[in-house]
Amino acid sequence: MSSALLASITHPWRHRGLIRTLAWRDIALRYRGAFLGVLWPVLTPLLMLAVYTLVFGVVFATRWPGRVGEGGIGLFALMLLSGLLLQGLLAEVLTRAPLLVVSQPNYVKKVVFPLEVLAWVSLLSSLFHAVAGILLLVVVNGVWGTGFAWTQLLLPLALLPFCVLLMGLNLLIAAFGVFVRDLAQMMGSLVTLAMFLGPIFYPRAAMPETMRPWLALNPITVPLEQARLLLFDGLLPDFAVLAIYAGAALSIYGVGLWLFATLKKGFADVV
Numbered sequence: 702m703s704s705a706l707l708a709s710i711t712h713p714w715r716h717r718g719l720i721r722t723l724a725w726r727d728i729a730l731r732y733r734g735a736f737l738g739v740l741w742p743v744l745t746p747l748l749m750l751a752v753y754t755l756v757f758g759v760v761f762a763t764r765w766p767g768r769v770g771e772g773g774i775g776l777f778a779l780m781l782l783s784g785l786l787l788q789g790l791l792a793e794v795l796t797r798a799p800l801l802v803v804s805q806p807n808y809v810k811k812v813v814f815p816l817e818v819l820a821w822v823s824l825l826s827s828l829f830h831a832v833a834g835i836l837l838l839v840v841v842n843g844v845w846g847t848g849f850a851w852t853q854l855l856l857p858l859a860l861l862p863f864c865v866l867l868m869g870l871n872l873l874i875a876a877f878g879v880f881v882r883d884l885a886q887m888m889g890s891l892v893t894l895a896m897f898l899g900p901i902f903y904p905r906a907a908m909p910e911t912m913r914p915w916l917a918l919n920p921i922t923v924p925l926e927q928a929r930l931l932l933f934d935g936l937l938p939d940f941a942v943l944a945i946y947a948g949a950a951l952s953i954y955g956v957g958l959w960l961f962a963t964l965k966k967g968f969a970d971v972v
Contacts, residue, residue, distance in 0.1 A: 712815050712817050712818070713817075713821060716815050716818050719815075719818055720818055720821045720822060720825065723818065723822040724821070724822045724825040724826050724829075727822055727823075727826040728826050728829055731826075743833055743834065743837055745789075745830070745834075746782060746785060746786055746789065746834040746837070746838075747837075749782075749785050749789070750778060750781065750782045750785065775845060775846065776846060776847070776933075779838065779841065779842050779846045779847075779933070780929065780933065781901070781902065782834075782838055783838060783925065783928060783929055783932060783933075784899070784900065784901030784902070784921075784925055785901065786831055786834040786835055786838065787831070787860075787863065787921050787924060787925050787928070788895070788896050788899065788901055788921060789830070789831065789834070790827055790828065790830075790831040790863075790867070791867065791892065791895065791920060791921055792892045792896070793827040793830070794823060794824055794827050794867045794870070794871055795867075795870060795871070795874060795888055795891070795892055796888050796889060796892060797823050797827075798820075798823070798870070798871045798874035798875045798878060798888070799874055799875070799877075799878030799882075799884040799885040799888055800878060800885055801819050801820060801823060801871070801874075801875040801878065802816060802819065802875050802876075802878065802879050802965075802968055802972065803878060803879055803882075803972055805819060806972045809968050809969050809972045810969050810972065816961075816965055816968070817872070817958075817961060817962075819875070820868065820871045820872050820875055820961075821868070823871060824864065824867060824868055824871055828864065835856065835860075838932070839853055839856075839932065842932060842933065846933070847932075847933045847934075847935070848935075850931075850932075850935035851935075852930075852931045852932075852935050852936060852937060853931055853932055855931050855937070855938065856928055856931055856932065858938065858943070859924050859927040859928045859931060859938055859943065860924055860928060861947075862923075862924065862943065862946050862947040862950045863920070863921075863923075863924035863950070865947070865950040865951060865954050866920055866946075866949070866950035866953055866954070867920070868954055868957070869950065869952075869953035869954035869955070869956065869957035869958075870920070870953065870957065871957070872954075872957030872958060872960065872961040873953070873956065873957040873960055873961075874888070875961065876957075876960050876961045876964045876965070877960075877964075879964070879967075879968050879971050879972060880964070880967075880971060895919055895920070895921065898916065898919055899916065899919040899921045899922055899925065900916065900921075900922055900925055900926060901921070901925070904926075905917075905922065905926065923942060923943070923946040924946070927939065927942070927943055
């Protein structure tokens with residue numbers, strides 16, 4: 702194992718203080734001067750929920766297949782919100798990734814700085830908003846939805862592999878984004894594609910049977926399905942499926958670390 706890759710593996714722990722400081726600064730800067738301040742992480746998913754529920758739940762009169770008559774539009778809205786929160790986390794991390802290094806030329810050229818920290822800061826900042834929305838969802842569902850269940854305590858178990866996968870993709874895209882600037886333009890379209898080809902507005906069972914296996918390739922499919930089992934059905938997740946997903950996530954994270962460690966030697970020549 703090269704020294705650069707070994708340093709990349711251990712850097713989150715070695716630079717934990719720096720990561721924590723920069724992540725909080727990133728969160729604070731986002732809401733500096735905003736009248737409602739840190740209420741926005743709660744208000745934003747609620748506004749998204751209102752719009753999508755109006756369009757899909759009222760205009761198109763959509764109901765969640767398999768739950769007809771159960772909870773009506775209220776349950777549909779909660780199921781929808783669970784998908785929008787994970788999709789929002791995916792979208793925020795991946796759309797920021799191509800410019801993660803390019804937007805910080807001083808860190809690349811003028812100071813000795815562990816550039817992998819930038820990817821962790823981006824993920825933790827985005828995760829802050831997702832966690833705020835998920836906590837809101839648990840409370841609202843507990844009071845007006847399917848109720849509270851002890852299985853909801855296992856939500857981090859379903860979401861942790863998703864975060865590992867996002868971190869790997871974050872490193873991959875950030876490294877390639879330095880050399881391929883078109884990635885910044887492409888990422889918005891790819892994220893939108895992932896939203897409509899994932900089980901956000903409909904369950905996987907609503908897709909034609911021949912297409913269902915392909916839907917599993919969407920990074921959001923497995924964690925979202927398992928999170929819904931825990932949150933709305935009070936059931937344990939499919940641990941075999943989660944194990945396979947976690948293995949794939951760790952593999953992508955490892956590739957991302959290796960690629961970032963390899964390519965960052967040439968960042969200063971391009972930025």
